[in-house]
Amino acid sequence: MKKITMNPNFLKNKTSIFATLALLSVTSLSAQTFTDFQYKxxxxxxxxxxxxxxxxYSPILQGCYPDPSITKxxxxxxxxxxxxxxxPGVPIFTSKDLVNWKQVGHVxxxxxxxxxEKGGVSHGIYAPDIKYNKFNDTFYMITTQIAGGVGNMxxxxxxxxxxxxxxxxxxxxxxxxxxFFDDDGKAYIVHNDAPPKGTEQYQGHRVIKMWDYDLEKDQVIAGSDKIIVNGGVDLSQKPIWIEGPHIYKYKGKYYLMCAEGGTGGNHSEVIFMADSMKGPFVPAKNNPILTQRYFPRDRKEKxxxxxxxDLVEGPNGEWYGVFLAIRPNVNNRVTKGRETFILPVDWSGTYPVFQNGLVPMKPKLKMPEGVQNQNGQNGxxxxxxxxxxxxxxxxxxxFRWIAMRxxxxxxxxxxxxxxxxxPMETNIKALAPISSLFHRLQHEDFETSVTLDYKPKSEKELSGISLYQSETFNYVFGITKKDKDFYIVLERTEKGSSKLIASEKISFGKTIKFxxxxxxxxxxxxxxxxxxxxxxxxxxxxxxxLSTDVAGGFTGSLIGLYSTSSNDIVPN
Structure with a gap:
């Protein structure tokens, strides 16, 4: 993979150098400034x-915040x-009560x-896991980076x-x-993998594998790997995509919790238990412990x-689980993406169960005792x-402002x-870094606006806003130039093919509001x-x-403040 062509000595937190280089490269282009952004x-x-x-309310994080993992x-x-x-990648939030969350940055x-740099919108970072190790007072974030030849990291x-x-x-x-860090200080890694070569029984057949982990070398110990789950809860039923594993220790027993069924309509969470770290892990008889797959497609407030x-013990000694789910719009579209939800967990029996996780979910939850909802206040x-x-x-x-690639x-x-x-010499359809600041779409019914101070100098320049599902599915709404005239343009890109919806010649002063x-x-x-x-x-x-069911992939939609010096939208 081609890397960003900069001196590597500049790459460690030298943000001012990035900005200076960007300015030097565009001195011949028009100044363009976005201000007064509003989202409602x-x-x-x-x-x-x-x-x-x-x-x-649950979700606690609205919009594209999938695959949550939590630690304490x-x-x-x-x-x-x-x-x-x-x-940046892997947003990280902190809370003292599991209700009020503040973003502290990105990992x-x-x-x-x-x-x-060259990844599609749904490449990159998958399913991060965060855990705190009390033995060395260190936080670990382990994930799969499907880009740049990195892999598991x-x-x-x-x-x-x-x-x-x-x-x-x-x-x-x-x-x-x-x-996972055991009580004796030893560490282990669990993950999804393909079954041993020649043993795959059906499409979607996966296994959960465990390794011993060397904390000094930060590496798995060669030859220590062991399959602890084959296929899922019941291999005879041909379960698909056992994945997202987490290990917990509770009252002397080891619990393995995994997703099963694929991250779509059959998605669920299942639980296994063992007397020792290496198993055997026995599935609960009442699996799944969380799913929404059994209910009518047209149910209200779906x-x-x-x-x-992922599970965590709450401040009141009660357990909670964070998980992903979606809330389709009136046409069953998934424009907001997969969001972070939370439910209390009942662990009074042998296995944990999500409270009301097996009935149609409600938008509101009871506050944990002694907590005050600071919704949107104090950061x-x-x-x-x-x-x-x-x-x-x-x-x-x-921190909610992000870029792409x-x-x-x-x-x-x-x-x-x-x-x-x-503006970069890439446009919104490029598999490359693009000059667009993005904010997640967080509602079905929304209104967003921004003021732009900008006059393009040529037809190659465009600036405005984008509604972006991916490089091959998006809308661009901006201002460009044709001959000596300025035009507002609206373009729709579907499956990588772009179509001009409308354009209009305008005469304006200094600023325009989109x-x-x-x-x-x-x-x-x-x-x-x-x-x-x-x-x-x-x-x-x-x-x-803008919907996952049309565009594919794993992300929700983004609102972009977008500029390019490689505009290919031609006004009528």
Missing amino acids: GNDKIYNDNPLKSDEF KGEDYYLVNSSFSMF LDRPSQLKV VVKTKDPAKGWSEVQKLNFDGIDPAI VDWAGHA FFPNGNFTYSDKLTDKNLD GPRESFITVTKTGVKVN QAVGEKDNISFNYSLDGKNFKNLGGKVSGDI
Whole structure:
């Protein structure tokens, strides 16, 4: 894989150098500054289910925050998610009560850690696992990086908010590794793998494998691998995609919890128990312990695809599980992606069971005793229908702003008037870093807008907003030039094929305001030349291409503040 062509000595946290290089490379291009970004959600489910003082919403992280993993040190909880080819990678959140969450950064924030420059949007980082080891006071994040020849890997830190180590590659195949520290200080790794060569019985047949782990060398011990689950709960039923394993020790017993059924409509969570670390692991008779697959397709306020979970003991001694699930829109589209949900877990019996995890899920949960919901206040993430406003003038941009396949510092400069996005010679369809700042789509019904100070100098320049599901499925709504005239354009890209929906010649002064409004499964793209009165371009367009069931892959949709010097949209 071709690497970013920069002196490697510059790559470690030299964000100011990235910004300087970006500025030097675009001095001949038009200045363009985004400011006054606003995002507002207005979903029916939240309007119909207002919170009482002792309630909170699940999902706790709305939008594309899949594959949650959680750990605990003292009173502090830390949670991470998959990030695929988003950059920086692996968002990390902290909480003291499992209700109020604050993002403290990203685990993989340097090009030396994240090799996704040429990866598709659904390549990169899969299923991170975070665990705290009390014996050496160290946090470990272990994951699979499907890009750049990295494979399975681990990084570690003493403080999750203050940066993580360089990548240590791990010597085994498969995906979804997780680490476990036993009471005697020994460490083990479990992961999904293919069955031994020649023993695969059906498509989707996988195994869970375990290795001893050398904490001094940060490497699995060669020859220590052992298959602890073959196929799933019941191999005779041909279960598919046993994956996402985690090990827990509770009351002297060892528990192995895994996802089963694939991350779609048949997704579930299953549990096994053993008397010793090496097994045998016996499945619970009441598996699955979490799923939404048994209910009518057209049920109200539907939550689906539930699975890929992790367990933690809560501040009140009660157990909780975080997991992914989706909330389809009115047309059963999955535009927001897989989100992070939470449920209390009943461990009064031999095996743990998610409370109300086997009935249609509700949008609200009872607050743990003594907790106050700080929804969106004091730096905590908002839930429900909320408004997020950002003038884009803070030199330390909010952590929710991400890039694709490369550091955002390589194409942005934060000024007193907003964020200057310096256009790269790649456009939105490139399998390469692109000059676009992204914010996750977090609602079915939404309104988002941003003000742009920009005048393109040629037809190769374009700046505006994008609704981005992937490099092959997206909308671009921006301003460009044709001959001596300025044009607003709207383009739809589906399966990599682009079509101009509409274009309009305009005459304007210094700034233009772009707006996208989502309602049910339709989107309206509007613009304003005076900052107040909006004009629609292209009518209502379908949100179908922003959905996983149409576009494929594993991500949710993103809202992009996008610029390019390789525009190929030609106005009529």
